Amino acid sequence: MLAAPTAKPPSPEPTCLDDWFCKATYEMTDSAWFAESSYYVLVKPLRIIMIVLIAMVARHLLNRTISRLVRTTSETSVPTILKPLRERIPTAPPDPSGIYPERRRQRAEAIGSVLRSLVTAFVFSIAVLMVLKELGFDLAPLLASAGIAGVALGFGAQSLVKDLIxxxxxxxxxxxxxxxxxxxxxxxxxxxxxxxxxxxxxxxxxxxxxxxxxxxxxxxxKSQGWAMVVVDMPIGFARMNEATEVMRAAAARVAEDPELAPDFVDPPEVLGIEQITVDGAVIRTVAKTSAEGQLAISRALRRRLAEALEESGISARIAAARTFPRRAAPADEGETGQGGAT
Known part of the structure; x- marks a missing residue:
């Protein structure tokens, strides 16, 4: 008599059938063990991979945005974050020296490099914390330790942080x-x-x-924006109107010089008497120039003003007044007579 075939015992059902992913895995594989461990075998790795991919994409997009901001600095329209403070204030006077694309480009690249480093550190720090959480680590002690370490580092390296900021x-x-x-x-x-x-x-x-x-x-x-040239010329006791007209003509000739004219922001102006000394009056001449042309214009103004005063004869009169000072007032007649009697 043939023995009846023994029936295969049914496999135990997984305990996680209430979860849709576990139930779907069990129906596809008919394996209770794989269905119960599918969360750690499939879901966790997929989540970690997604976190890393999202972090890389976010870092790429942010770095691309920063690079675009850096590139636009060489154009006319500049992002507000990369503009100097004086250009962000609506009431601030314009910069007469114009825009320096090369300097702005170098400054923007330095700022962009710092921002990219900060973005990379921030994004991947968050990604590491999320991955550790997916792996089952308790982040509370880790964050507490990081906070204590940050406080200690802040006290120990506060001068370094101050310098960087x-x-x-x-x-x-x-x-x-x-x-x-x-x-x-x-x-x-x-x-x-x-x-x-x-x-x-x-x-x-x-x-x-x-x-x-x-x-x-x-x-x-001293090199940012415009500069002011101030020249004080002594005229002795010469006539002020005559000296002023001579100096105005000389200053106008300096402003018309083709080599110096591009560096003038405003034409030179003879203000008048600045002070009175024992040697006579001092007349002040001022000129608003670019920062690069300040020294050249200052030298040219001094030379031309001195030559103009010399050609007009005012310098000779100043020298004569210094060589032959005025006589002192005579002494009292009574004292003189008494001295002669003795």
Whole structure:
């Protein structure tokens, strides 16, 4: 008698049939183990991959936006974030020296590099935290430890953080750039390098100063925008009207010089008597110029004004007045007579 075939025992059903993904996996594979572990075998890895992909896409889009902002700085329309502070204020006077595309491009590239680094660190930090959460790590102790470490780092490196933040704002506000002549208090000279932490300035004696950005309290930029040339010329006790007309004509000839005319923002103006000294009056002449042409125009004005005063004879009269001073007042007659009697 043939033995009856033994029936195959039914496989146990998974305990997660209330979840649609587990139920669908069980129906496709007919495996309770695979259905129960599908969340850790399929869902978790897919989520981690999606987090990494989204982070990479977000970083790419943000970096692309920053790069586009940097590229537009060489054009006429500049994003507000990359404009110097004086150009963002509606009531601020325009910059007479015009726009310097090369300097703006260099400053924008530096700012763009910093922003790209910050974006990369921010996006991937969030992505790492989300991946750790998917892997089952408890983020509360990790975040608490990171907070304590951040506080300790902030106290220990607060001067470094101060320098970095100050350097970033100096770049954003375009307080100075490479090649500018600046007065930073202790150091005055030409800027050779601008970094997020250190600014290098070479003074008139050739000494290279390394100044921490966080220690810079005030900045006097002598190369930004326009400059004012002030020339004070002594005229002795000559007639003021005559000396003023001579100096006005000489200043007008300087403004008409084809080599110097492009550097004038406003024509030179003879203001009149600035002060009175024992040697006579001093007349002041001022001229508004570009920062680059300030020294050349200052030298030319002094030379032309001195030549004009000499040609008109005023300088000779000044020299004569100094060579032959006025006589002192005679002494009292009674004292003179008494002295003669003795």
């Amino acid at each position: 100050a350097g970033l704002f100096m770049l954003l506000e375009d307080q100075y750039g490479v090649g500018d002549t600046v007065d930073l208090g202790e150091a005055t000279g030409v800027v050779e390098a601008v970094g997020l932490r250190i600014t290098s300035v070479r003074d008139g004696r050739g000494v290279l100063w390394y100044i921490r950005n966080g220690e810079i309290i005030r900045v006097g930029n």
